[in-house]
Amino acid sequence: MPERLLIKNGFVITMDPLLGDVLGDVLIEGDRVAAVGANLTAEGATEIDARGKIVIPGLLDTHMHSWQAPLRGAYAHGWGNADYYENVFNLRESFTAKDMYDATFAAGVEMIDAGVTTVLNFCHNTMSPEHADESIRAHRDNGQRALFAMGMLGSFDELSVDHQWRLDKVRSLHAELGGDPSSLLRLGMAVSSMEFRPIEQVEAEVALARELGLRMTFHQNTGGQIRELHRLGLLGGDLLPAHANVAADDELELLADCGGGISFTPEGEFVGGRSMTVIGRALKAGATPSLGVDTAARTKVDIFGQMRITFTIMRYLQAQEEREADRWPLVRRPGAPQVEPRKMLEFATVNAAQHVGLGDQLGRLAPGYLADLVIVDPGPYGMALGDPANHVVLRTAPADVDTVVIGGVVRKQDGRLTDLDAGDAGAAIQRVRTRVLGEEHPAMPPHLRKVPAA
Structure with missing residues (x-):
């Protein structure tokens, strides 16, 4: 107590x-x-x-795939999305419900140790109802404050069969978890990626989430999706786009108009070759940014690091604009610089709390x-x-x-x-690697490495 x-x-x-x-x-x-x-x-x-x-x-991470904790380093050398799907995402169907428990438990322990008191767990590896149940049990056991966003993206070869049970599971989980905002564990929804699913399925998901009062999030990786959600009457401040690197300025303004924002995962996006301008443009448009690690397969579980690299990126891009406008050497003027370090702390606390539905x-x-x-x-x-x-x-x-x-x-x-053991988390990670990868050595097996020969 x-x-x-x-x-x-x-x-x-x-x-x-x-x-x-x-x-x-x-x-x-x-x-x-x-x-x-x-x-x-x-x-x-x-x-x-x-x-x-x-x-x-306490720091908040608003975009984390907790199930990927055992795959730390699998995407460290990644070059574009193809490497991610080949080395990380394609392993999800090899994860059992037991693996989901161990991975989610270990991720939470590491985050608590690193000062991340709240996570939005974008769980897009709910391949069965038991996968969701075991992930939730892990959240309960590690005691981190969590918004468990039930993933609606199922098998790519079963577009409709696996969709209905997911909707039913969301209803049953909502009945189980309730809606107390002060609860350490709350239910949310990770809406299907629009590029992979018929819009009718996305509409059904959003309708259910709003009926139940659930916060939502989705991967925003293709241009025009925010505009399309607005056209269909689906956009709202309760729907958090993750990444959003390709969002146009008018889409960011639409987000701002409905009190929304974006979850920016700077380190993974930066080394993954994505455009970094969205963070500054979102802030300018009034769409509140928050931060996430995204995946341990690429990045250290470290929100301090995400704040630091976001500050560096934003300052660099604005300085580049100043140079190109022939405003050199740099001098302070209204709007320049756009951010100070304290603003990053706001991203990881005040804004992030708003994004998980606990802004007050x-x-x-x-x-x-x-x-x-x-x-x-x-x-x-x-x-x-x-x-x-x-x-x-x-x-x-x-x-x-x-x-x-x-x-x-x-x-x-x-x-x-005080009440958790980092060694237990490390052992859980190793158990998943042994079961999923068939490898007892703590390093990633050679058949998963794509590092070019020297």
């Missing part, structure tokens, strides 16, 4: 516009923040000393909000000069995560997980 907890003497980045930054304390009662301020006292509360450390809201309950450290937070230890060299948010975004790695609290429960303290 959550305990009464008092975080003392930290530099608190609340991400709340009324509270701002506070050199002081955070009081947690039950699963909620009770107070933020200086010199707080709470009789009987467990105290955690955050002196010299930075306290931030998560993503800030303020009274009444869910008590998810992370304490960052700057280490022996101390906090960087200037805005402490700069230190979080530009100088922090998962190894610097000192403490993690989820729903008022301390899940990591003094740099060590």
Whole structure:
């Protein structure tokens, strides 16, 4: 059960516009923040000393395929989508329900260890009802706050047969999980990719999700899809496009008009050769961006890294525009630069909370909000000069995560997980590799490697 907890003497980045930054304390009662301020006292509360450390809201990942945790590195050398489908996605039908449990459990443990308190698990490997059940059981067991987005994309050779049971499964899962927004585990829907499914199936999925009040997300990889969803009356702020690199400016404006945004997965998209301009264009259009890792097959499970590379990409692209407009050397002017590091923290907290349907309950450290937070230890060299948010975004790695609290429960303290074991997660990953790949060695088997010979 959550305990009464008092975080003392930290530099608190609340991400709340009324509270701002506070050199002081955070009081947690039950699963909620009770107070933020200086010199707080709470009789009987467990105290955690955050002196010299930075306290931030828990980080959220809004686009993660948790089932791919055991395939870490399988797409590290990838060159375009063909490598992904050949080396990663084609393995999904080899995953049993047991593999889904182990993979999802391990992914959650690693994310908690890295300060990611909430995940939108885009589970496009629900090849049977049991696959979904075991993924949900894993989320329950690792205790990460999760929006389990049930994947509606089934076998490519069974377009209609496997669609109805998925719709039925969503109904039954909704009845099982309920709709309490404060619950650690909530149900969502990963809508079928429009390029692979008839639009009638997509319409049926969106209708069901809205009937049940579920958040939705989808892979937006082909031009014009947002415009088409708008034309059909399906676009809404409850439907989150992932990637959206090819979205046109008018589509981003349509998203903004309905209070929507995009989930940007910068590291995977950048090295995968996709256009990076969408993140700046989305922000300019008023479509809120959030961030995701996407897949451990390509990228380290690290939202700090995603914030850092997003900042670098956005600054580089804007500087390039300035040069091309003959505004050189760079000088500050209205709109230039477009972002500071703190904006990245907003992407990974405030915006992300909105994208998982908890914008009024998560993503800030303020009274009444869910008590998810992370304490960052700057280490022996101390906090960087200037805005402490700069230190979080530009100088922090998962190894610097000192403490993690989820729903008022301390899940990591003094740099060590409290009720989970990283070794158990590693063993789960190895079990999946042994069953799926038939290989006991911890490295990816040679037959999956596509690295060209030297």
